[in-house]
Amino acid sequence: MEIYLVGGAIRDRLLGLGHGDRDFVVVGETQASMEAAGFRTVGRDFPVFLHPDTGEEYALARTERKSGRGYRGFVVDADPSVTLEQDLQRRDFTINAIAQDAGGNLIDPFGGQRDLAARVLRHVGSAFAEDPLRVLRAARFMARFAGLGFTVAPETMALMREMVASGELAELTAERVWQELRRALTSATPSAFLRTLHECGALETVLPEVEALYGVPQRAEYHPEIDTGVHVELVCDMAARLAPGDELVAFAALTHDLGKALTPEHILPKHIGHENAGIAPLRALCERLKVPVEHRQLAECVCRDHLNVHRVAELRASTVYELIARCDGFRRPERIERIAIACEADKRGRAGLADVEYSAGPLLRLAHAAAMSVRAADLPGQLQGPELGEALRQARIVAIASATGKRP
Numbered sequence: 001m002e003i004y005l006v007g008g009a010i011r012d013r014l015l016g017l018g019h020g021d022r023d024f025v026v027v028g029e030t031q032a033s034m035e036a037a038g039f040r041t042v043g044r045d046f047p048v049f050l051h052p053d054t055g056e057e058y059a060l061a062r063t064e065r066k067s068g069r070g071y072r073g074f075v076v077d078a079d080p081s082v083t084l085e086q087d088l089q090r091r092d093f094t095i096n097a098i099a100q101d102a103g104g105n106l107i108d109p110f111g112g113q114r115d116l117a118a119r120v121l122r123h124v125g126s127a128f129a130e131d132p133l134r135v136l137r138a139a140r141f142m143a144r145f146a147g148l149g150f151t152v153a154p155e156t157m158a159l160m161r162e163m164v165a166s167g168e169l170a171e172l173t174a175e176r177v178w179q180e181l182r183r184a185l186t187s188a189t190p191s192a193f194l195r196t197l198h199e200c201g202a203l204e205t206v207l208p209e210v211e212a213l214y215g216v217p218q219r220a221e222y223h224p225e226i227d228t229g230v231h232v233e234l235v236c237d238m239a240a241r242l243a244p245g246d247e248l249v250a251f252a253a254l255t256h257d258l259g260k261a262l263t264p265e266h267i268l269p270k271h272i273g274h275e276n277a278g279i280a281p282l283r284a285l286c287e288r289l290k291v292p293v294e295h296r297q298l299a300e301c302v303c304r305d306h307l308n309v310h311r312v313a314e315l316r317a318s319t320v321y322e323l324i325a326r327c328d329g330f331r332r333p334e335r336i337e338r339i340a341i342a343c344e345a346d347k348r349g350r351a352g353l354a355d356v357e358y359s360a361g362p363l364l365r366l367a368h369a370a371a372m373s374v375r376a377a378d379l380p381g382q383l384q385g386p387e388l389g390e391a392l393r394q395a396r397i398v399a400i401a402s403a404t405g406k407r408p
Contacts, residue, residue, distance in 0.1 A: 001026055001028075001029060001037070002026065002027040002028050002029075002084075003024050003025075003026050003027075003058070003102065004024065004025050004026075004027070004084060004099040004100060004101055004107065005022060005023070005024055005099065005100040006023055006024065006025045006087075006088070006098070006099045006100075007023050007091070007096050007098075008021070008023070008096065009021065009022045009023065010098045010099070010100055010106070011095050011096055011098065011112070011116065014098075014113065014116050015116060015145075015148065021056075021057075022056055023056075023057050023059070024056065024057065024058045024059070025058070025059055025060070025061050025084065025087050025099065026058050026059070026060055026061065027061045027080075027082070027083065027084050027087075028061075028080050029060060029080060030060075030080055031047050031060070031078075034047070034049050034058070034060070035049075037052075038052035039051060039052060039058060040052065042057075043059065046059065046060075046062055046076040046078060047059060047060040047062070047078045060078040060082075061078070061082040061083065061084060061086065061087035062076050062077060062078040062082055062087060062090070063076075063077045063082055063086050063087070063089075063090055064076055064077075064090050064127070064130075065077070084099055084107060085107075085109050088107075088109060088110065088124075089109075089110070089124060089125060089127070090124075090127060091124055092123065092124065092128060092131075092134050092137055092138075093112075093115075093121055093122060093123060093124065093138070093141070094110045094111050094112040094114075094115045094122050094123075094124055095112045095115050095116050095121065095122075096112070097109070097110045097112050097124050098112040098113065110124050110125075115153075119145075119148060119149040119150045119151065120150065120151060120152075120153050121138060121141055121142065121145070121150055121151070121152050121153060121156065122153035122155070122156050123153070123155075123156045123159060128156075128159060129159055129162065129163050132163055132168040132169045132171060132172055133172060133176060133180070134163075135160050135163055135164065135169060135197070135200065135202050136172070136176075136177065136180040136181075136197075136202070136206065137180065138152060138156065138160060138196060139180075139184065139192070139193045139194075139196040139197045139202070140180050140183055140184040140187070140193055142189075142192040142193060142195075142196045143183075143184040143185075143187035143188070143189055143190050143191075143192045143193035144184075144187045144188060144189075146188075146189040146191075146192035147188050147189050152196060157199065157200055160200040160202070161200050161201055164200055164201040164202045164205065165201070169202055169205045169206065170205060172206075174288060174289045174290045175290065177206055177289055178289045178290060178291065181193075181206075181207075181289070182247050182250075182251070185236065185240075185247065185250035185251060185253075185254060186240070186244075186245050186246070186247055186250055187240065188240060188244075189237055189240070190233075190236035190237060190239075190240055190250065190254075191233035191234065191236055191237045194207075194210065194229075194232070194233050194236065195233060198211065198214060198229065207285065209255075209258050209261065209281040209282070209284065209285045210229070210232065210254065210255075210258070211229075212258075212261035212281075213228040213229040213231075213232055213257065213258070213260060213261050214227060214228070214229030214230075215227060215228075215229065216228040216229070216260050216261055216263070216268070217268055217269040218231065218260070218269050218271065219269045219270060220269075222350075223350055223351075224350060224351040224352050224353070225350060225351035226269075228257060228260045228261070230351075231257065231349060231350060232253075232254065232256075232257060232349075234349035234350060234351070234354075235253045235254075235256065235257075235345050235346050235349030236250065236253050236254055236345075236349070237349065238253070238344075238345040238348050238349040238354065239252075239253035239341070239342060239345040239349075241345075242341050242344060242345055243338070243341045243345075246338070246341075247295065248294060248295055248298045248299075248338055249298075249338050249341050249342050249345070251291070251295045251298070251299055252295075252298050252299045252301075252302040252303075252338070252339075252342040253302075253342050253345045253346070253349070255278070255282050255285065255299045255302075255303060256278070256299070256302045256303050256306050256342065256346055257274065257278065257303075257346075258278040258281040258282050258285070258303065259271070259273070259274035259275060259276065259277030259278030259279075259281070259303070260274045260278070261281070262274070262277045262278075262281070263277070275303060275304050275305070275306065275307055276304060278303045278304075279300060279303060279304060282296075282299055282300060282303050283296075283300075286299070297328070297335075298335060298338055298339070298342075301326075301327040301328075301335065301339055302339055302342045302343065302346075304326075305323055305326070305327065305339070306342070306343050306346055308323055309323070309339065309340070309343040309360055309361075309364055310343060310346075310347060310360055311360070312360045312363050312364050312367070313359065313360065313363055315406070316406060316407050316408065317367070317397050317398075317400040317401035317404065317406040317407065317408045318397045318408055320364075320367045320400055320404075320406070321367075321371060321393065321396055321397045321400055324336060324367070324368055324371060325393075327339060329368055330371070330372065333368070333372060336364065336365065336368045337365065339364070340360075340361040340364050340365055341361070343358075343360065343361065343364075344358040344360075344361045347360075363404060366403055366404060367400045367403065367404050369403075370396075370399040370400050370402065370403035370404070371396040371397075371399055371400050373399060374392065374395045374396045374399050376388060376392050378395070379391050379392060379395065
């Protein structure tokens with residue numbers, strides 16, 4: 001068989017990022033010949049096979065022809081006559097259109113190595129415009145590679161703007177948008193995802209609640225970056241730094257300030273009540289993208305209570321208890337840790353303040369641990385029902401007060 005290693009495994013190795021999943025393309029074969037060689041068919045939309053020994057994916061070389069709107073509107077041709085170069089030509093970016101033969105030689109017809117060296121994300125050809133999902137993929141790749149100095153080629157950015165103007169991004173399903181979003185938020189530089197979509201106009205279609213934050217001013221004494229959209233970028237990057245790979249913290253960081261887009265113009269740059277105002281747009285975003293329940297719940301906690309967490313040192317023990325209970329921190333103790341991290345990301349996600357100390361986080365954790373140390377089993381055995389619940393509440397408030405030096 002004429003087999004080539006393709007795509008991300010080559011790209012990442014050339015960037016010195018190690019080896020990820022390996023994908024192979026097979027030239028000159030058919031489904032029948034692959035199955036006769038022991039490969040198992042798994043592809044539904046185009047011919048993909050699993051190797052009988054390694055379980056790695058092997059796809060027949062193919063071309064794709066646009067046949068309708070959206071990212072599903074393609075006719076696939078996997079005829080044995082399709083060449084390696086034709087297969088590479090249908091790929092999104094030059095850095096992903098590099099192949100390697102069995103002897104280790106690289107086949108690079110579109111200058112992927114040159115663009116890797118120049119740190120440029122460039123589309124392979126005009127067929128890029130046929131798949132609206134590639135706009136989100138470009139932004140996600142920037143979230144992953146911006147820290148290495150990558151930029152989007154000007155001609156690629158121009159093409160992405162044309163794709164947005166065509167309206168085809170509206171064809172993307174909620175599941176695909178969420179998949180790209182969650183992967184971007186857990187990358188090293190989520191801000192590059194937001195900024196890329198903002199610059200090409202796609203953020204208005206994909207995340208209008210976040211797009212609405214750009215250009216909204218904040219008080220400079222608290223937010224030297226002033227622009228709320230820029231603040232959210234910084235918060236997302238800080239969340240990635242504090243809790244790498246944590247989708248829940250990342251999503252809460254993204255959505256914590258949505259209410260600032262709704263602040264009446266006459267009170268700007270103040271944002272009185274933006275925490276509660278943010279719940280409605282947050283719920284709309286979650287409903288539209290079918291965001292998982294746990295992500296939604298944590299994001300609502302952070303949106304509603306991030307200012308309370310910031311000033312936890314000023315709150316009475318009973319108020320801290322209510323905050324923890326409101327966030328379901330007794331049944332879901334791991335939630336308080338994530339809330340503390342997301343709030344720290346908010347506080348440190350500001351221009352020039354990335355290294356400030358955030359004492360509210362440790363204090364919230366201390367109060368939570370003290371309250372959790374009190375169990376119903378520790379209380380008098382004759383208490384039942386509401387009386388037991390109230391006694392447990394009071395005992396936990398006392399424990400918080402004792403641990404933190406607060407008034408009950």
